[in-house]
Amino acid sequence: MGKLDLPLLHVEESENKSLTRFRCEGGDFLAPFVAVALSLPVTIGAVGVAVAGNDDLKPFFCVLLSQGLLSLAMSAFCYSRYSQFPTCSNVDFLTAAFFGRFANLMHGRVPSHLLLVHMLVAQGLFTMLVGLVSWAIASLDILWVMRFLPYPVITGFNCAGALMIMNGGLSLGTGKNLVQFLGHATWIIDPMTPTPSWGNEYAKFAATLLGAAVFYGLGRTKVNGAAKLPIGFGIVSACFYAFTKWCGITHAELELRGFFLENISGDPWYAGFVELAGKGSQINWWFWVETEVLMLVLPYTVLISFSLILFLANLHEVLPPHVAEGARYNFTEEIRTQGKFNVFVGLFCGIPMCSSLKFWLVIKQAGSKTRIWVLNMGVALLMLFICPDLRLCLSVVPKCAFSGLVVCIGLDFFVNMFTESRRRIAASEWRFAAVTTVVTFFNIFAGLLLGILLAAFFFLVEYSSMTGIIRKATLADVRSFAVQTPEHATLLHKRGGDVAVFWCSGYIFFGTASTIVQEIDDYLDTFPNVQAIILDFEFVPAVDASGVSALMGFASRCLKKSPPVSVCCCGMTRRLHGSMTVAVKEWKLEDERVMLNQRRIEGALGWAEQLLIKAYFHESPANLSRASSNPHPVPFTGTETASKAMLFLLHGLVPDAVEGDIEAFVQQLAPSLEIVQYKVGGTLFREGAGAKSLHFVLSGSVKLSKVISETEVFKMGRYHLNEEKGDKFVFEQRTEVELKCVPAGGWLGSLEFCATASMSRTPCCVVSARAGEQGACGLRVPFHCLRDAKHEHPAVWCAVLEHISFLAGLESLELLGSTRMLPYRTSSDATFLACAEASPTGGPAAAPVGQRAIPYEL
Template sequence: MFGVGFVVIAITAVTLSISFAALVYTGPLSVFLGQGINATLLGAAIMALVGSFFLSVRGSICNPQDVTAVLIGAAAAGIATTGNVPVEHLFPTVIGLIVTTGIFTGLVVFLAGAFKLSALVRYAPYPVIAGFLAATGYLLFMGALSIAARETVSISNLTMLFHSVAIIKWVPWVAGAIFLTFIERRQASELTVPTVLSLSVLAFFALLGICGYSLSDAMEMGLLLGPFDNTSFSLPYNSDFFAKIEWAAIASAAPTLIAVSGLTLLGALLNGTGIAMTLGAKFNSEQDMKATGLANVASATVAGLPGYVILGESILARRMGLRGQVPSLASAAGCLAALYFSADILAYMPAGLLVMAVAYLGFDLLATWLWESRNRLSRFEYGIVVLIVAIAATVGFLLALAVGMLAAIAIFIVSYANTEVILSRSTGATRRSRVERSEEESDYLSKVGSELVVLDLTGYLFFGTAHRLSEAVQSELSSERPIKYLILDFRRVPGIDTSATNSLAGMLETSEQAGVKLFFTGMSEDVEKQFALASPHNEGVKKIPNIDAALEIIEGDLLSEEPGGARVESARLMQLIERLEVEYHEDPGALERITLAPGEKLIRLGTISSECYFLLSGTLRAEIEDQSGNRVRVAEFQPCALVGEIAYYAEVPRTAWVIASTDSKVVRVDLKRMERAPTQTLIEFHKAAARSLARRVMRMTRLTSEL
């Protein structure tokens, strides 16, 4: 199996490399096909050898690729057909294009790996990638027809095939490609493609014999790849060769260089990931980017075509028993052997074999990305795929990619603008600060809480989403139930643009006219800076570090408006505490008044819960430790608030420290001690505490439903 696998990988590498060379050296360049094949084979061998040493997944084969060959072929065809390059300068100019593209691509990919920028390629829109691959399938099919016609074929001159190209040169081979595509997609196997191609070659030569044609007859009929005008190959780096290179023509193909480098990055990442997942190996994207870059630069020095890790051939090699560097060595050995014997063998290879191989690659891409993707993409996304293919067929490949990218961006903007920028809406009736207040104050805040509206925002704010936010704010300001306070929480907003900033300034002005106080909370440093730069005259805007601080301010304002004010002496719990002090005056340990100085601890984290506390005056705060070990305030207690009742009733250790923020007075209520001789007042105290807890839970439940 090892020997068979070695031979299969070698033949596959040779066949694909020659096919890709035929995509470039076609039409007016077909006279240079022999030299082009030799350059491609030598470059493929070098690429495979370099990749075998540096790729992270051993067994991966780095070879030229169809997508890059199509782009270079299109650029080469453009140079050859414009008429601006003299005939004697065509081959040096195309060689210069290939070398320049290979070196540029290699450097870009290598630097992407060195600076760990490879992940940026993953941001390419999926519909554009699908459209690109589908358009590549179309161009591969056109390339296959160009190989058969020995001149450039496009949709504009497609009818020429039926008039000036013998049917036998392309129809049977295209039909074979369709059959191969059908078989491969119905009964996928790593051996299907090489087996069908080999049988096709055998059938071709068998039919030649049956029909009584010799190899010379077949060559004269144009059924074989030869004859080649010049099959020798040497590195033509001399002053005469460089003098014939039309660098202006190469410069005009700059978009091709960019496209090839980007697609090499993307293809190397996708194929490398696929191979690693299939083989159960660890994939190092940075290492593979650098390896792919080095392989492309090395291959470019001999005018080899750009490429990257090839998925199918690498997986096939592993399943046929080839391990380590052997698959790459098999690929390199096959290409070098074909290069050495090219004058004697390659000229007699059926030209239709290349037509069939290239057409199969095209049909496979079209079936996957133009036909099957219609079930995976939305209507608009699939429209982008069809648009890219249509423009690539009628106008140009690179323009198709540009238009597809613009269409994808436009759809993204429209779709993102329709996403809900408001994550949740709540009111002061359920949304409270961390300040624990008396039962009477909590009831009053629930009563007037509708005067406060909180809008939690999410996502990036730009002109589309900012308009939706502006409409929502205007709806709140013109509501039948008037509000006095409006909070926009930016905690989940990573950034804003200038249009959004102007919209926020307009909201501020509108709210002031409506007599509503507008608060911006949770702005990140970047968002706040952008807002300040775009709206330097909005000094009056209330920007609060976090929503809790804003809620605390507004609650204070609302309570100050309570008729008669909040009187601590009238609180029901205060009255119960005073009655308990009278009833248990003979047991001084049951209730104890404690005075605390600022910073003094009342409750320690983790201690046993045997009592609760009632705050008479002053302010207390509850603190916990975050993951960094820093103390964080999680609650604040105002007079008439119960402290520590949750841990007591749950029978768990204390969950936080409670510390005095100001001079404070509390009553320690030892409930367990008093329960030895319970009174009716003690029962009422338990009920009042339970009612306070129940209301807090109900408020949190309503808030959860609102969020």
């Protein structure tokens, strides 16, 4: 019954804070009344479900009821001392459904005079088994296994448990279960089939539905707590007696027809232990290892253990635990404690116990905030166990009241789970849950097997969705961060479809590798003009030997195509890169068209761009020379040369300004301007250093780079990663990535300059800048000098600021794109803005300085 309390998990935690662990409150003295008003009817209903349909066990009803009360009392004492929650124990109706099926299984296999002793032993062994499973799950730290159960499977198990509880309530009230009623309905449909007399059973069925409707209606009218059961029993009993009185049926006749609980007598509390002592030697121990018994006991053990753990997982979100100040609730320890409780209770032939939220809610409404009420409740339950005459008063309550209560509990839980599942999952998944519910209800062993298969199926579907090619594009969609000339940018825009990029994810073994290769082969058949393939393994932890072989076979076929198709693999971990390198040698694929040395996708995209540029300009050496030429560095020295360079820049930025204003603006800046020569690899500024100057590249080129140190955002599997030896995903490694190459005519530091507008602090450089392969020559303009000139020359200053702000916006977009975790992204290269103007159809148009590569000439 533990999971049946889930609909009540809406209590505000702020209202549930307890003051102390043990201190007597006024509401604590209501616990004995709660024990009588709630525990006894619920326990009677559970025991009735267990013995329903087995006439040989009905005479021992009170003996089994005593064992249930003893289980409640002992576990209440344990909970009051060792549990982290201020709650007590409760009866689980799913357990009662198990004992009902077990009793039916014993019928015909065990002599009738030995049924009770076998039932008592079954209770003890099953309770200890449930406790040991819970204890082992917590002690071995394997709770994580439950996370792999898909929600549809959990829903199917819970709904099946609710149906079992409803079926047990129906058996308690009528003596027949749902299957028997459905079978009799088929007899009625077939007029040729003789039908037995079922009038008495249908009358009990109608009375049970009446009881369930009363309790269900009370729940919908917000009548809960300690008042719900007494009021419900009173209404059902009054309606029942009024109807039978009106029909003229005597009480003796009602008892004879089975409308009241049989054999509610004052059997002594030690009757069960006397039965064990007297007939223990006659127990058939081989009965417990029969196949049918094991197929019933083991699945129920798993299902009930899972149910109790699931309830605890939800309980701590609502009910504040009693832990030391500053300490945290220990979920694993609570499961271990509950397992120990059930092992202890099983030693006395008790039934499995779980935490109760309902009882605590009733006591809370009465004003109790301590654990004294748990002890009081345990004492009251112990008195009911020792003094059986106290329960004789319930013999006047008709059986339909108890069966209606059980059916209502199962119906409530089923409706809640059904409504929640329909809201949370898709229709196709809900159908899986419905199938699991039906199969588990009729055969729990088959239901668990089906649940395991469904869990494996969902795992494979989910795993396959994250393994393989997760995205594909062409070079026209994604680009490196290197700035190209307008001619090259136009070429890459038009011919970008000749390079295909595929991003892979997950552990690639033979099956997924074959799928990847087949998908790429289909792509090549569809687009035969593809000249290069890029495979990004940034989200791949490893590729097994068969996967490597499949990829090498694919690379070999690419090289044999006419014309050959180049293959580049990037983003590989240390171990994967080593495996691929060895495989290339074994397959004799050591060709410049097979590239394995690109660490990240940026480098692979740059390699592909150069591949296309060389292929396109191969037929025209003049075009190749013009497009790839870069002016040699010119040795500029002195302030006069720097002033002329600045004057040239301003003429390009402010073509409509008055010549005198431009010259005056340059004259004010001249003392601070400086031309600096940088050798190959020379540092202009480092990431993290204070930014103090703008830089304009006069000749050569400058490479911008940034240290990428990503956090582990993606929940990727850690399998096959040896972190002790440095194995990590590429996106997790701290590395310096080249973002772009700025040619002559480009500005550096515009983003940092705009950040100095508040003058509150000096910004840091967001990237590092180093001279390119031919060195660089740059004009350096200090921030403070440029800002001081705004008061005397506002017109020129505003034009300069407008252009710098425009460049800062582009730079920020490129920087955001370059530091994103995802390895696939759309290029934000500003050179694309000049593509249309540089294309033959668009006609030539002058691009602003800083967006096109221009040689500086005096």
